[in-house]
Amino acid sequence: MTNINSKRETNFAVTLSPCQFRDHTYVARVPRRTVTTDQLLDLVSAHNQGIDRYQVGHAMELLKKEILEQAELGFAVDIMEICKLYVAPVSSVKTLTPESESVSGFEARFAVNRELKKRLRGVTATVTAVVDSAPQLSQIVNPVNETEEGFLDATFSGRVRGHKLKVGGNAGGIFFVPVTGNGEANPDETGWIKVPDDYVTKNTDGLLEFHLPRTLEAGSEYFIAVRTAVRGNKELKNPVTGFSKIPVTIR
Numbered sequence: 478m479t480n481i482n483s484k485r486e487t488n489f490a491v492t493l494s495p496c497q498f499r500d501h502t503y504v505a506r507v508p509r510r511t512v513t514t515d516q517l518l519d520l521v522s523a524h525n526q527g528i529d530r531y532q533v534g535h536a537m538e539l540l541k542k543e544i545l546e547q548a549e550l551g552f553a554v555d556i557m558e559i560c561k562l563y564v565a566p567v568s569s570v571k572t573l574t575p576e577s578e579s580v581s582g583f584e585a586r587f588a589v590n591r592e593l594k595k596r597l598r599g600v601t602a603t604v605t606a607v608v609d610s611a612p613q614l615s616q617i618v619n620p621v622n623e624t625e626e627g628f629l630d631a632t633f634s635g636r637v638r639g640h641k642l643k644v645g646g647n648a649g650g651i652f653f654v655p656v657t658g659n660g661e662a663n664p665d666e667t668g669w670i671k672v673p674d675d676y677v678t679k680n681t682d683g684l685l686e687f688h689l690p691r692t693l694e695a696g697s698e699y700f701i702a703v704r705t706a707v708r709g710n711k712e713l714k715n716p717v718t719g720f721s722k723i724p725v726t727i728r
């Protein structure tokens with residue numbers, strides 16, 4: 478449950494996520510943190526000494542009952558001049574005889590009133606986090622012995638767990654990236670070894686399983702890179718790539 482206090486301190490926390498369809502552009506989001514009816518009643522009591530919290534709560538229940546009944550009757554309801562609740566059909570009606578049809582299936586929609594819009598336009602907030610859209614590799618497992626000791630057995634398989642891992646798109650794939658002399662991933666992609674597409678046996682956002690390419694050299698170290706151009710059902714404008722935090726050794 479959201480923690481709130483009676484000091485009227487701001488609770489805005491904005492996160493930025495890279496826009497996959499436009500370079501150098503970020504999408505700002507305010508994480509949803511819900512204040513419950515009980516918390517609102519606590520605030521009313523804290524800011525208005527002497528008010529009976531339970532009477533206010535009872536009045537709110539009566540108001541809620543009337544709002545729901547009027548909405549069910551098809552009226553648009555102005556809720557305390559904050560927003561307007563109205564009903565609309567869920568979908569369009571396809572028929573050759575519209576005058577004889579009955580429309581079923583409605584949903585609630587809201588239109589924000591001018592006062593709330595005016596108040597929110599004056600709000601400013603600092604960025605609290607930048608969300609990385611690249612695949613995040615958190616665990617590399619050797620399925621031969623179910624260990625995470627940084628070794629994979631040649632000619633066998635590997636397993637990667639994490640987030641946003643699902644591989645897709647023409648440029649997507651799982652790669653073994655040679656380690657340079659200073660212990661970093663080699664940026665020269667011509668030396669990267671791709672796992673053949675038909676070697677990938679599990680491909681989800683949280684888990685990748687694959688057979689190791691036959692061209693990996695025993696005794697050599699590689700970072701594992703995951704590159705994808707899909708996110709859910711959408712194709713990204715530019716592929717994103719995530720790297721394992723540590724290299725693995727082929728033995």
